[in-house]
Amino acid sequence: MTDESWAGWYRDRGGSEAVVLTTDGQQLRIRIRGVDFEGGSFDGLAPVPGATPESGMFALADGALTDCVLEWDLPLPVRVEGTVRQATLGCLLSLRRADPDLYLTLHLDGAVYESARAESDFAAALAAIQRALPDGVQLQTCIACAFSDYFPATGRGLSGSLACFRGAKDAYRDAEGEGAVLGLWDRRTGFVQEIWSCEEFEVRPAKGAGTGHRGTFPLEPLEPLELLEPLESA
Structure with missing residues (x-):
């Protein structure tokens, strides 16, 4: 995947500044006040290893940015x-x-x-x-793609827990229901951001085979659940 960069703003009690979000569809990166942050979700942006923000420069919860607006x-x-x-x-x-x-x-x-x-x-x-x-x-992003799904029995989280099955397209085209996705889970290519799009996009089926565990798009409302980090070894 090729990196994309998106211009924006960061604001907290210390002020606001222009920033650039960079992503490869999986990992997000951003530099704020000279400090580099990265993470797999927008609510999981933590200082990169070796970065040591000054005390009080940012509000962090479990090591990730909080009390701010992007x-x-x-x-x-x-x-x-x-x-x-x-x-x-x-x-x-x-x-x-x-x-x-x-x-x-x-x-x-x-x-x-x-x-x-x-x-x-x-x-x-x-x-x-x-x-x-x-x-x-129709949107042409990973959330609307024929080859994406969430791990059964977990919540979605804010972003980044969407699994991509572009490396197992034929098998996923026949997948319908929780058991089918569980059987394919170890064949996923990785996790992607819902707002990402790649050249292998295909429109998600309206019903039946190929709708996996999460079903069609637009999604049916999900009860909010606390989601763990993307399950690399689930």
Whole structure:
């Protein structure tokens, strides 16, 4: 995967500054006030090994950034009647509460499509936007892809716990239900961000085989559960 960089802003009680978020679809990286942070989820950004922020420079919870707001824009591919077009996704993430608050806005052809103001994760926010889009317009991101799924019996988390099965496409095309995904779990390629998109994207089936454990997209609402770190050896 090729890195992408997204310009944005970081704000906390110490002030605000322009930042650049960089990701390869799996790991996120950001430099704030000269300190490098990285993590697999937007609520898991921790100082890189060897980085030693001055005491009080940042609020950290379990080693990760908290009590702050991140805001950024990124180009997002959408399919309009089968033709790929570029839209812009605006992301506003507040980590100032026990649970993250996320708000997404999709800008396409002068129109704006919004999620709820306080979504709990990227999967739910992107599903809300997909439901708002006109017929014939579809997001082309990992959450809408035919080869992605979540580990059965866990919650989704804010981001980054979506498993990619692009290395086992034929097998996943026949997968339906929890047991089928569990049987394929060790064949996953890795974990990806829900807002990522790659050249191997295929539209997720509307029903039946190929819908895996999580089902179709837009997703059905999930009861919020605390999610552990991505299960590399589950």
